[in-house]
Amino acid sequence: MVPMALYPSSSRPSLRHGVRLMSVLLSVPPLVLSSCDSGSGGGDSDGPGDTGDVASLSAEVVAEYPSDPTSFTQGLEVMPEGDLLVSTGKEGQSRIYRTPRTDASHDAATVSADLDPQYFGEGSTRHGDDIWQLTWKHGVAVKRDAATLDQTDEASYTGEGWGLCSNGERLVMSDGSDKLTFRDPSTFAVTGEVSVALDGDAVGQLNELDCSDGDIWANVWYDDRILRINPATGEVNGVLDTSDLDLPAREKDGADVLNGIAKVPGTTDHFLITGKLWDTVYEVTVK
Template identity: 50%
Template sequence: MRRVLLGLVAAMAAVTTSAGACAAAAPPAAPGPADAPRPVVVGEEPHDPAAFTQGLELSPDDPGTLYEGTGLAGRSQLRELEAATGAVRRAVPLPGDLFGEGITVVGPSIWQLTWQDGVALEWDRATFTLRRQVPLAGEGWGLCAEPGRLVRSDGTDRLRFHDPATFAETGSVAVTLDGAPVPQLNELECVDGAVWANVWRTDRLVRIDPATGAVTAVVDASGLLDPARRADTDVLNGIAHLSGDEYLLTGKLWPAAFRVRLPVPPPG
């Protein structure tokens, strides 16, 4: 495990930051460490290749329903999808030219981040109507929900915690991998006390202990799309927990979503 983590630190050190991080197309990611586990693909579902995916989450009370947040100024949406087919059941645009980012479900609400617009949006899950906009300090990238709090990434090496009712920031933790910072954390998924994150401009997923910020597992998710289908797409960016060790992975402008198992040991 230590060799895997050290290899990832070295690879991440070559990734440069960019003011247009969430908007710009990224070059193909380099392969991960040779001994990092890879997802085991158990199925494939269609995905809208026009969707600039920023957040993906399974409905907590209906395994046949997915929620998806998409980005790009003037094109951002909140969507409800049929999980088995990827078909869009309903979609609502974000107000004005807001650039949508990560989403998460909290009871009857869906919270959605914006990238650099300084607001977070609360939607009514049943009606897809906008309840309110609240101030957001800094950038919004990924979002997920733990019991009693939300977890946000902002493109840095920090996870930030928010009150699920008011969205007030309540704290943060620096994310480290073998003692080195892990920058450009993107889409998030909270699962059983851990936080999975895409690392932007790579095909890697990291599992984070939100209490300490330590990375406890690394997955190399390169190669899900073959080269022909990967052309004209953008980065891996969409993690939805299905059940057990099974997840749904997709990316920005990807024509498919993959049901996979992540073969990593449970958090210690």
């Protein structure tokens, strides 16, 4: 995922080829784990079942915007005002900032806040007048004012924090497993959970999330596929394969893994995608 120096020795392993992994995936598919039962409260199903028809989705690049090649991107979201919300990782260097939608570089930030240096920052999301920002292994969610990014509160949780999004009613959180946890947007208390399955097999390594149009979009660590998930059942109803995108050679050969998807408000099929340490955010149409 990133050079080992950025993680403690017990952390996730490193891999810096984010968009050329398909040959590896074909021989050792990381998505397919043993099936498991769903937790309570996610939806109407008792567990992940056969998804039936899973749509094969493709993306076409329609625009490219600058990003920050020093940003270890953990969260990406387009806010209602049109600004981008970006949260980043690395111990002692994690931060969260707002930029214009067409320039995600930190130099273009209109407001920025550093995370306490003891924390490794993870995903973030806007809900109303608040922003929640996760930490990786410290079990702390930081609540911030959406306008100023000043910290207003914090909450604790069990396990790791990876991705986060808001569906307008509840927060949805990933922890690197096949589980999505639903949380109260005011208190961060757990209100339910669901396990994610593709064709009946549990899907692990769920990472950065985007909630849009009643679905959850999830990056999967070490993979160039992005999953579209039914939050009521946990079933994957669409798979977006980004391996055929015409990305520059630097992204293909030297950049870190794909991690970041955000629906562009006011559109039906436009999304922003990026990766860790990428210098570009791509606006794509998904079909």
